[in-house]
Amino acid sequence: MLEERRRNLFWTPCAAYCIDQMLEEFMKLNRVRDCIEKGQKITKFIYNRIWLLNLMKKEFTGGEELLRPSVTRSASSFTTLQSLLDHRVGLRRMFQSKKWVSSRFSKLDEGKDVENIILDSSFWRKVQFVRRSIDPIVEVLQKINSDESLSMPFIYNDMYRAKLAIKINHNDDARKYEPFWSVIDNHWSSLFHHPLYLAAYFLNPSYRYRPDFILHPDVVRGLNACIVRLESDSARRISASMQLISETDLAISTRSELDPAAWWQQHGINCLELQRIAVRILSQSCSSFGCEHNWSIHDQMYVQRHNRLAQKRLSETIYVHYNLRLRERQMRRRSSNLPSLDIVLQEDLLYDWTVETEKQPLQEDEEILYNEMEHGDAYENDLQELDDGNADSRKRALEMVLADVVEPLDVEDPAQDDAASGDDQDLNFIDDDMTE
Template structure:
């Protein structure tokens, strides 16, 4: 309704919420459509981790015994909190030694009498190296998603970073999966393909022209240092999707045809290092300056573009 009334306003979804939904799709296959057999091990290890946490925390003597070996606490994370599963598993790894010490201690037998079967189940998992390896594996490929949530969940402006951060995050998810699965670059990996599809699907639903415009106006993304950092990386003006979305923004912000032509010419100068932007200082500073600093220093010659950075 607001977009319909105010033509120059774009709806932009919450990136943290979008990433959290992606994590929920990954960690709980029930949230996905189709066959997600390859994701079930994540839910299984998460359920066992929750079971261990609840078994220890809901009994005062077991909790007291655990506390003798570690001052860190189990974290009570609400399901509604961003990345609750990742936070819980990360904490479990930090208290692993304390859990092992607890279940091998002579007093463990005395504190398990009320439910011997559950106590044995806890002990078997805590002493199972393979189970811990799986937890480390899950944390390794979900950590990049969690890290992006933390970066985006800040008062610091980051809209101009989101597009590139999302691409980098997907690559960071890929590396530990390929390493664990023993895959070479270019080989098919079913688990990664499923997770990538979830992430791309969420990005497609949340990506807006405003993200692409902000990405396009970041001077760093045109510097040779940034482009050459990753093989195959291209500048925003060479990206078809970014270009299409950016032009939608220009059209929406500048319905007047003369202004529309002006903003496109100004952007062309900026992206192609032409006219006012061919100054060597301007080019060199793209790699080092924050966008606001760079535009404040080198963008004053533009009539319209400087107000969009």
């Protein structure tokens, strides 16, 4: 309706939202859904048991987390699945270690299920299959939402190359990549064949003036549609459609160095009509996700885990988080190596990977530790009223009690590590029949 009323206006869908919809459809595929459900079972079990989480980070993952937030909830699921694959060796070692076998968690039915998943080689092959199929699309989504450059001049080529990468990752086996291509094409045909994306691809000098550039008929039609809509004067339309930039040595050498819009401003002075249209198109962003993301702090704070916050507390939390983001933006202008505070603020992105559906009862060893800690507090209060000699004896007794309860995080036996490593070497990541 808006385009009908304003003939010189283009409406384009948000590319980040469209790609996120692709990822959500990928998650509905049987093979992908099975891997994600099992991966969530692993992270929920580990992250809801402090002793097990500390053991993992101290001895088996080098202090690194399994959870890996990304741009959206769907993208976070796939990046966390990738993180599990990266830490598969450490996880296998942990669930084969003496500490795990002797712990009470290994006797739980849920613990046995998680152990079977981690020690199952077919599970990791399936995760590798999913990673090869999804990673190119996730990389495009992350590039769109980065602040490095505008995404409009690159989105069409990036999506095309992502499809080719998926095909190459599966050795051109149509049975493996066709389900993912089908999802991409369902969105590609209706959204990414928009004239504005096609024209931006044509006008991008880093693509247009390469020797291997292929002029597809759809790209030409997209450019012509943009010229007609963005230029109201008929004479200028004809002039713009006939103009080409002279390929000087300076223009060729800077086509990949300069921003596409800046390149046209510098080298398009001989074709002013086409230059004007090119700068307008190449200066656009194809994603509104950043704006929506920054202005939806209330939605991120008011999630299931925080829905009982008092109004004043909620307002104060939103105020603090919003100002943290403003400060981060100022700091990142001075240094690009700073970690993003935004990742810390987006715990709802990994809600499905950390929060168990039902509140787990206090485990037996955790309950013993809790009771002993309460007794320990009472002992400490009594010690303040005793002399030094009696206090020392009571403290030693308390330390002996706690030593029997808390399992120490010692360095793992090297022989045990070698055995686990040998088992992991048996994993064959060459794709088996992974078709749906």
